[in-house]
Amino acid sequence: MSATEAPPAPAEPQEPVLRKPSTRKRLVPYWLLLPGILWLLVFFALPLVYQASTSVQTGSLEQGFEVTWHFQTYVDALREYYPQFIRSLLYAGTATILCLLLGYPLAYLIAFKAGRWRNLVLVLVIAPFFTSFLIRTLAWKTILADGGAVVDLLNTLHVLDVTSWLGWTESGRVLATPMAVVCGLTYNFLPFMILPLYTSLERIDGRLHEAAGDLYATPATTFRKVTFPLSMPGVVSGTLLTFIPASGDYVNAELLGSTDTKMVGSVIQSQFLRVLDYPTAAALSFILMAIVLLAVTVYIRRSGTEDLV
Amino acid sequence: MPVLRWIRRNLVVIAGLLTLAYMILPNIVVMVFSFNKPKGRFNYSWQQFSLEAWKDPCGVADLCGSLSLSLQIAFWATLGATALGTMIAFALVRYRFRARGAINSLIFLPMAMPEVVMAASLLTLFLNMGAQLGFWTVLIAHIMFCLSFVVTAVKARVMSMDPRLEEAARDLYAGPVQTFVRVTLPIAAPGIAAGALLAFALSFDDFIITNFNAGSTVTFPMFVWGSAQRGTPVQINVIGTAMFVIAVLMVLVGQLIASRRKSNARN
Numbered sequence A: 001m002s003a004t005e006a007p008p009a010p011a012e013p014q015e016p017v018l019r020k021p022s023t024r025k026r027l028v029p030y031w032l033l034l035p036g037i038l039w040l041l042v043f044f045a046l047p048l049v050y051q052a053s054t055s056v057q058t059g060s061l062e063q064g065f066e067v068t069w070h071f072q073t074y075v076d077a078l079r080e081y082y083p084q085f086i087r088s089l090l091y092a093g094t095a096t097i098l099c100l101l102l103g104y105p106l107a108y109l110i111a112f113k114a115g116r117w118r119n120l121v122l123v124l125v126i127a128p129f130f131t132s133f134l135i136r137t138l139a140w141k142t143i144l145a146d147g148g149a150v151v152d153l154l155n156t157l158h159v160l161d162v163t164s165w166l167g168w169t170e171s172g173r174v175l176a177t178p179m180a181v182v183c184g185l186t187y188n189f190l191p192f193m194i195l196p197l198y199t200s201l202e203r204i205d206g207r208l209h210e211a212a213g214d215l216y217a218t219p220a221t222t223f224r225k226v227t228f229p230l231s232m233p234g235v236v237s238g239t240l241l242t243f244i245p246a247s248g249d250y251v252n253a254e255l256l257g258s259t260d261t262k263m264v265g266s267v268i269q270s271q272f273l274r275v276l277d278y279p280t281a282a283a284l285s286f287i288l289m290a291i292v293l294l295a296v297t298v299y300i301r302r303s304g305t306e307d308l309v
Numbered sequence B: 001m002p003v004l005r006w007i008r009r010n011l012v013v014i015a016g017l018l019t020l021a022y023m024i025l026p027n028i029v030v031m032v033f034s035f036n037k038p039k040g041r042f043n044y045s046w047q048q049f050s051l052e053a054w055k056d057p058c059g060v061a062d063l064c065g066s067l068s069l070s071l072q073i074a075f076w077a078t079l080g081a082t083a084l085g086t087m088i089a090f091a092l093v094r095y096r097f098r099a100r101g102a103i104n105s106l107i108f109l110p111m112a113m114p115e116v117v118m119a120a121s122l123l124t125l126f127l128n129m130g131a132q133l134g135f136w137t138v139l140i141a142h143i144m145f146c147l148s149f150v151v152t153a154v155k156a157r158v159m160s161m162d163p164r165l166e167e168a169a170r171d172l173y174a175g176p177v178q179t180f181v182r183v184t185l186p187i188a189a190p191g192i193a194a195g196a197l198l199a200f201a202l203s204f205d206d207f208i209i210t211n212f213n214a215g216s217t218v219t220f221p222m223f224v225w226g227s228a229q230r231g232t233p234v235q236i237n238v239i240g241t242a243m244f245v246i247a248v249l250m251v252l253v254g255q256l257i258a259s260r261r262k263s264n265a266r267n
Helices: A028-055 A072-113 A115-130 A133-143 A149-156 A159-166 A178-202 A206-214 A219-230 A232-248 A251-256 A264-275 A278-303 B002-009 B011-033 B063-094 B100-112 B115-129 B135-159 B163-171 B176-204 B208-213 B220-230 B234-266
Strands: A057-060 A064-067
Touching (some): A028 B063, A072 A178, A072 A232, A072 A264, A115 B234, A133 B011, A149 A159, A178 A232, A232 A264, A278 B100, B011 B234, B100 B135, B208 B220, B220 B234
Antiparallel strands (some): A057 A064
16 A cells, blocks of 8 residues: 555455455464474474484483483494495485386376376376285285296396396395395385376477477487476476385385395384384484485485475 | 387387386285185295185284274374365465465475484384373374375365455355355365375375384284284285275276266266
8 A cells, every 4th residue: 555545444445455464364374384383393393303312312221311412323323334324325216216217108108198098097006005015015025936937037038147247136036135125115116206207297288299290300309308308397206206215115125125135224123113222223313314305405406496395 | 020110119108008017016916815825824925716815804813903993093194184284285375474484394394204214203202201102102193294295285276276266255245164165165175185085095004104103003004014024814915905996996986976977067
């Protein structure tokens, strides 16, 4: 309301947007936010503080733990468990790349080629979710079993000789090797890659493809210059939704792997729930969080899509 | 070679269908092995056809108890997360207020964090408070991690809503409550439903956070985890298959009703 205008009579109807809201109305958003935000503060943010404090405590279960600013725990934890950290990042990274390579054609198929089958294929992508993922992961024990059809086929084709040479498998078997763990991770997180990819591919205007074709672009060039760049938001959020949970996962490593394939999640779990060495567990968990948050921030910055959420 | 040319032309479709097969294969295995009669404790290799497990799905101790516990937790967690999440989503889209950036990151962070970190830190909180681990701690944890997903789902829907519809309702002398119940809520409903479904699925199938915070309480995923060590009863596969079939049937019926409605509306 500018000062040059005559002050409006109180009874005159005004634009509702310009009316200064009453205090009660101004508080509405805070009342709406309060319960949920409080929940997140108490049960998400506060625990992180507690965990940070636990990680610098010393003591024992019997005598209790005390904050002694013992940062050595971090050094010791890293020194002892760095193979598990590297393994986690390696397995999660490999699974993410595999998810992208496997998921992209399927997302593309649903978005552009499925036609009247689109809904059916989408249902088939989501449907496996309804069987508990632990049961489905256990099914891989059957599929990859020694002497099973898959392993026999891979042996006949001498694929396992190659993978054994690379260190992915051992002595002609797949179960209890890195390959089984990565295979399980890839399988478990594929839908998290496919759905965002599909959403961003589906938004692409089909006429852009026609235009590229009219300008003598080959299908490969069209894909490289038009489709793929436009699907980048889906690629970024898909890789994040795959990598983040995969890096902390211990289910696949425990069910399909061996002691040589333990990931950092397994260590945190056993330190917390079995060994009951809370400071080490908290330190490990904190390092994992720092690594993942750092990687995610750098990745989002570099890919230039900051408005993901 | 015409065959090679056909393959080259349909490379995307073939690759996509192979991925689909990779995703469906374990479900088929689970289904087939629900009819198995295993030797020994583990149901990993095919022995002979049997309907035993289907006739007695609760025949294993604690299995159906854990299933019903999981359903209860998922129900309450969905209710809680959907209510709190919807309120946050409306506040974020409809109002201006301070600390918006901080609140946005507080909602985003739980989704950008490995589950094991949230699980471990929540356990340190519960241990420090001396809380009794069990139903309530699991429920608290589930509401916490489902909340962000509900907010994201509802926010997307409310954001695409035309505000003029509500203005029109007010112009037609609808009060604020009436406008909300008769106009705003029905339009936002698909987003809220999507958020609720997601929360239910996430809660029902959650393992890592539950594993840390359940104490000796056994949810269905915890039961499956334990059985992977002790011996996997065929009944697990029966329940996995039943859930799969029920869900697919529900989706198909929903589709059928939707297409019926559409054709009815057209006539």
